[in-house]
Structures are given as structure tokens and as C-alpha cells.
Amino acid sequence: MRTLQVDLGERSYPIHIGSDLLSRAELFTPHIAGRQVAIVTNETVAPLYLEKLTQTLQGYSVLPVILPDGEAHKNWETLQLIFDALLGARHDRRTTVIALGGGVIGDMAGFAAACYQRGVDFIQVPTTLLSQVDSSVGGKTGINHPLGKNMVGAFYQPKAVIIDTDSLRTLPARELSAGLAEVIKYGLICDEPFLPWLAEKMPALRSLDASALTEAIERSCAAKARVVGVDERESGLRAILNLGHTFGHAIETQMGYGVWLHGEAVSAGTVMALEMSCRLGRISTDERDAAIRLLRNAGLPVVPPADMTPEHFLQHMAVDKKVLDGQLRLVLLHRIGEAVVTAEYPRDVLQATLAADYR
Numbered sequence: 217m218r219t220l221q222v223d224l225g226e227r228s229y230p231i232h233i234g235s236d237l238l239s240r241a242e243l244f245t246p247h248i249a250g251r252q253v254a255i256v257t258n259e260t261v262a263p264l265y266l267e268k269l270t271q272t273l274q275g276y277s278v279l280p281v282i283l284p285d286g287e288a289h290k291n292w293e294t295l296q297l298i299f300d301a302l303l304g305a306r307h308d309r310r311t312t313v314i315a316l317g318g319g320v321i322g323d324m325a326g327f328a329a330a331c332y333q334r335g336v337d338f339i340q341v342p343t344t345l346l347s348q349v350d351s352s353v354g355g356k357t358g359i360n361h362p363l364g365k366n367m368v369g370a371f372y373q374p375k376a377v378i379i380d381t382d383s384l385r386t387l388p389a390r391e392l393s394a395g396l397a398e399v400i401k402y403g404l405i406c407d408e409p410f411l412p413w414l415a416e417k418m419p420a421l422r423s424l425d426a427s428a429l430t431e432a433i434e435r436s437c438a439a440k441a442r443v444v445g446v447d448e449r450e451s452g453l454r455a456i457l458n459l460g461h462t463f464g465h466a467i468e469t470q471m472g473y474g475v476w477l478h479g480e481a482v483s484a485g486t487v488m489a490l491e492m493s494c495r496l497g498r499i500s501t502d503e504r505d506a507a508i509r510l511l512r513n514a515g516l517p518v519v520p521p522a523d524m525t526p527e528h529f530l531q532h533m534a535v536d537k538k539v540l541d542g543q544l545r546l547v548l549l550h551r552i553g554e555a556v557v558t559a560e561y562p563r564d565v566l567q568a569t570l571a572a573d574y575r
């Protein structure tokens with residue numbers, strides 16, 4: 217097992233990464249204050265891992281909260297089901313919410329924990345690669361609104377993140393690839409040497425080689441922890457984590473939540489950010505193409521949806537959270553391994569990027 221620390225003063229917490237951690241009670245108990253525990257999960261993950269985690273937590277009063285599966289359910293109605301369950305079982309302020317599932321469950325359970333009785337403890341047990349390397353770390357929680365993704369939420373840090381790499385064995389290959397989009401992102405924005413390592417290990421990662429996965433997860437979490445440690449509430453640096461996300465969110469919104477996976481949209485969005493960085497002379501065409509190859513070899517789409525026009529993109533990007541005072545800020549590469557957030561770019565370069573032929 218490897219352990220990292222997210223340094224946020226009194227809100228600091230450990231990230232444990234390793235095999236069979238779901239059965240290790242001693243990783244959970246230090247973070248559970250009372251006798252009540254609510255495990256928030258979904259219809260897909262519950263049959264796979266709920267019983268195992270419940271066994272590990274015997275001695276506590278465990279309330280399972282099983283939600284419908286999917287990004288389309290990351291909304292108020294589903295959030296309400298969590299409160300219904302907690303109140304119905306008379307959970308008090310000392311209860312601990314455990315998120316057992318992917319990013320959708322983590323974001324919703326975390327937001328519920330932030331709100332329930334003005335805040336109860338919560339533990340992230342991410343079971344998708346994307347949630348293990350990204351959404352479970354850093355304390356962003358929330359739900360979607362019909363007019364925009366993740367538009368309602370709170371910063372709320374977990375007490376611990378417990379990553380059982382064995383859970384990836386049941387994950388569909390398409391979901392694994394989606395997670396790899398975020399892994400590759402870390403190399404592009406802040407860890408250049410990670411990229412050749414990833415290129416070499418990509419077959420091992422895709423065939424679930426345990427040591428390659430552990431290393432990739434650890435390195436990704438370390439990058440995220442570093443950025444979040446500097447800028448917890450996204451007043452600056454943290455925005456670099458959104459490389460490819462402004463374009464990607466536009467794709468997700470246009471196509472309808474859940475049609476493109478988050479990581480797939482981020483991949484195509486990253487290609488657009490690479491293209492724009494290249495057009496601005498920040499990276500070479502060779503560097504752009506190497507990064508695109510890496511995404512493609514991870515099993516990811518590298519072409520935005522054919523029927524999406526520049527107008528579609530601009531319309532969705534206008535409600536992006538990175539719009540401040542009417543200025544659309546974009547995450548671009550200053551060079552490979554270093555990202556910048558900027559509103560200073562020629563408008564026509566953005567237009568050309570949106571209109572470019574990616575096939």
C-alpha cells in the first residue's frame with residue numbers, strides 16, 4: 217500500500233492506494249467518529265462491493281443507500297434520496313457518509329455530506345479509474361443542473377480517500393480509458409516525464425497490470441494533491457486541472473449527459489486545447505501529435521462530434537465556470553508539462569480552433 221497526504225492544514229487527509237484495501241478496517245476506523253455509517257453507492261456497484269465493505273465495517277450501524285446509476289441521475293432528485301435515507305434512519309451529526317462508486321457517487325455523496333445537518337464526515341472510496349485519480353481528491357462536490365454541468369455544489373474535503381485498485385477489475389474497458397484521459401492530463405499540465413512513462417506502460421495499464429496501475433494512480437494523485445494544496449478553492453492554479461474540460465463540457469452538454477463519458481469528452485477537448493496551444497506557437501506540431509497519439513492509444517476519442525459547430529461550442533462555453541466578468545478563460549499549454557489559464561488570446565485563434573478539421 218502507498219499513502220499520500222493532501223496538505224490542507226486542519227483539513228489534511230490521507231490517500232491510501234493498494235490492493236484489497238476494502239477489507240482493511242483499520243484504514244476506515246480512524247475516520248469514523250460515531251457508530252452510524254451510511255454507504256452511498258449505486259445499483260451497479262452495490263452487487264460488486266457493498267457486501268465486502270459492510271463486512272469490513274461490522275460493529276457499526278451501516279445504512280446502505282443505493283442510488284440509480286448514471287450521470288443523468290446526478291441531480292436534485294437523487295440527492296434528495298440520500299437525505300431521505302439519512303433522516304429516515306435517524307442519522308445524527310456524528311454519522312459518516314462513505315461514497316462507494318465512481319465520480320458521480322463521490323460528487324453526490326460528498327455534496328450530501330456537506331449539506332446534511334450542515335456537514336458530516338465523509339470518506340471517498342472511488343471505484344473507477346477516473347474517480348481514483350481525479351474526482352475523489354480535492355473536495356469538489358456537487359450535482360448537475362439542466363443548464364450546466366456541476367453548477368450546484370460545495371467545496372468539502374473528505375476525511376480520507378481509500379483506493380482499492382482491485383475494484384478496477386470489474387470496470388468496463390471504456391470506463392478505464394476514460395480515466396486514462398485524466399491521467400494523461402497530469403503529464404501535460406505538470407509532469408512532463410510522466411508522458412514517456414505512460415506511452416511505454418499504456419499496454420500494461422490497459423491490461424490492468426497492478427504495479428503499473430498503482431504507479432499511475434499514485435503519480436496522478438500526487439499531482440492533484442500538489443495543485444489542490446496550493447489552491448484549494450480555485451482562485452488560481454487549480455484551474456489548470458481543467459485542461460480540455462471547457463471544450464469537453466461543451467461536448468457533454470451538447471450530446472446530453474452520459475452519451476459521451478466525461479473522460480471521452482475531456483480527451484477530445486484536450487485535443488482541441490493542444491490544437492489551440494499549437495496555433496499559438498506554444499507547442500510544436502510534433503508535440504501535439506505525440507500527445508494525441510497517447511490519447512488514441514489509451515482507447516480514447518480524439519475527434520470532437522462531427523455535427524458540433526463552433527456556435528454550439530461557444531454557446532455552451534459561455535456558461536462555463538471559467539467565465540469571469542464576461543471573459544472566457546481557457547486552459548492552454550505554455551509548453552508540454554506546463555499549463556496556463558488565460559483570457560488573453562486572439563479571438564480568431566479560438567474560432568479557428570473550433571472550426572479546425574480534426575479527422
Ligand code: NAD
Pocket residue numbers: 258260261264285286287290317318319320321323343344345346347350351352353354355356357366383384385386387388391394478479
Ligand atoms: P461514474 O461514476 O458514472 O462511473 C462510471 C460507471 O462505472 C458507472 O456506471 C458506475 O456505476 C460504474 N462503476 C463504478 N465502479 C465500478 C466498478 N468498480 N466496476 C464496474 N463498474 C463500476 O463515472 P466516473 O467516470 O467515475 O465519474 C464521472 C463524474 O465525476 C462526472 O460526473 C464528473 O463531473 C465527476 N468529476 C468530478 C471531479 C471532482 O473534482 N469532483 C473531477 C472529475 C470528474
Ligand code: MG
Pocket residue numbers: 350398461478482
Ligand atoms: Mg475531469
